[in-house]
Amino acid sequence: MNVRPLHDRILVKRIEEKETVKGGIIIPDTAKEKPQEGEVVAVGNGKKTDKGELIPLDVKVGDRILFGKYSGTEIKIEDQEYLIIREDEVLGVIEGAAKAAGAKK
Numbered sequence: 001m002n003v004r005p006l007h008d009r010i011l012v013k014r015i016e017e018k019e020t021v022k023g024g025i026i027i028p029d030t031a032k033e034k035p036q037e038g039e040v041v042a043v044g045n046g047k048k049t050d051k052g053e054l055i056p057l058d059v060k061v062g063d064r065i066l067f068g069k070y071s072g073t074e075i076k077i078e079d080q081e082y083l084i085i086r087e088d089e090v091l092g093v094i095e096g097a098a099k100a101a102g103a104k105k
Helices: 097-104
Strands: 009-014 037-043 064-067 073-077 080-086 090-094
Touching: 009 064
Parallel strands: none
Antiparallel strands: 009 037, 009 080, 037 064, 064 090, 073 080
């Protein structure tokens, strides 16, 4: 996939929640809320100020982030669903999550 978001936009792949809860109850797809956590797949170059200075983004590819429930624009690329959001819609970065996910593999 060769998609590079422009300016301060970020391409995010949602991280799906587990299918079951502790009691073993399976939650159907229609009752699930969309996840508010995702992995950064690609980032733009940064935001330009009025003076033309480039402000680099704080997030990088591979970061796990939290974002608002109704943030961004949903897109589909090669049968995979992604979300394009602006950096200011990112609520936070989950520190150490990418390392922990990589260690499990």
